[in-house]
Amino acid sequence: MPSHTSNPSGLGYVWVSSDRSVCPPAIFLTPQPAEGEIKDQVEPIIRTTNLKKSYRLGKVDVPALRGVDLVVQEGEFVAVVGPSGCGKSTLLHVLGGLTGPTDGQVCVDGNDFRLMSDADRTRFRRHKIGFVFQRFNLLSTLSARDNIAIAQHIQGNGFNPHRFEVVTRLLGIEEKLNHRPYALSGGEQQRVAIARAVICEPKILLADEPTGNLDTENSQVVLDMMRELNRTFRQTILMITHNPDAAGVADRIIRMRDGRIISD
């Protein structure tokens, strides 16, 4: 039987057993691998097995995910495509810990979501996940600088000027840091949102239609930036998109329909 123990980073539970039929060992979270752990085999950073998620609408359960089996390795850039309502965003929300699975197994960076409370998933999200949304979702009352810095503040590690400088330079927004979101173009807003998502060095960047609200030119800029992040920091990226051109930037394309993966 696998056992779980408190994660030293405070992120809920981390599996230290080598029984990987249940959940892979937490080789990404635990600073020191547990004794007897297989160290030379790279484990996926995301593994879902028969993942199901239903939403309750009135008295009816509406299935959004109907058994998703997905494996993503660290450093991969994966695009998830599919028609509206096929469960792409729900998959992203579950992987990011914004909502729990109804059934099935979700292991992200060694954390089994079945064993995690809401608060555990919040802590996990704070330290391990970066989100980028179609609508940018910047805080309108804060400047670009503060929109990025607030992620560091929530994480609790304080402001890291070096990381801040590297990220903002990479995303080309150094000149726009004092602007409020309304004074930025869509592309600039999305770059600020990406900076906010990666400023705390998350293990996984989850992007939900990041180019959905952008014109072609800005879309390309944002995609180039994400590609650059993936190359420069070996950032694992899972990107949802309708746009075939955007999907083409990824290393791997997963197609979904009716809550299932139909091709990988």
Added chain:
Amino acid sequence: MINKMIISNILHRPIRTAVSVLAVAIEVGMVILVVGLCHGMVNDSAHRVEGVGADILVRPQGSSFLIGMSEGPMSIKLADRLRELPRVLAVAPALVHVNAVQSLDLIYGIDLASFDAVSGGFVYHDGGPFQGPYDILVDDIYARANHAKVGKTINLLNHDFRIAGIVEHGKGARRFIPLATLQDLIGAQGQVSTFFVKCTDPAYTEKTADAIKTLLPHYNIILIKEYMVLMSSNNLPGLNYFITVMIGLAVGIGFLVIFLSMYTTITERTREIGILKSLGASKAYIISVILREATLLTAVGIIAGFIGSVIMRKALIGLYPTLPVELTWDWRLYAASLALIGSLVGAFYPALRAARLDPVDALAYE
């Protein structure tokens, strides 16, 4: 960072901020002014009785310690019996009439000679003592408030009184008429409501009071120092309830406005809360943001309430010079604490609601 976000939010919604601050300011100002007014009137009244200079008050049987609550059930002849007691220097009988025409105040009917003997005499700012039965003395505060001048007439109890003198305030009432005149006008011939007794030495007060109690066993004998203690809002029938009700109303207003303000702001900012949650903000973090925002609004409201109460006091005294308003620091602190607690309680449910928002629903909120 969290403070910066809170200040940005507050500045971003100036109308909501202004209304919230105003509500807290009214709450704080109302508490300070209502209490200040009640305490001011009670203390002013007490100090004016003390200012007569007597050591002992003799009041009718079964009467309240409040002067003016019983008009004239004691015979004036008792004055001579009191004067005969050892260690009694002077006795001033007074008939007290509560005037409720145009303003609520006490009119003292006094025998000027005996009143002067107890009080050491009036200090006249203008004019002089009574010259006839329908003469009146008014104090300087009354004169200022009513533009009264010596020689002018005042209608009182359906009779015209000539202002004979304007005296320094602080000796019992603000208006004084001859004792016999007031007895005639209210049908209390030969009767008085209070005897002001002055001892030959204040050290003899207790002994003299004991002697009076022996002489008049069922009368209400009150030492002036006891009277000063009794004259507090705690001992005045109904006043404490009135103050409590007014404070309750004020706190209720503050609570409801902050509750509504924060509840509205949570609804407006559902998406922002979703964003914070997507960044990993815990429930405690969200609650902290909302409560800190409410605290800041309340703090600004408290300062505005302090300033407002000082301005209102000046305005009230300017309009009604006879109205004493005492603003005390202990009540300011009490009002501030009440406002803060009310606001935090008012903001807590909205904060909890925000913390419990589902992040997916919050992010999808339009």
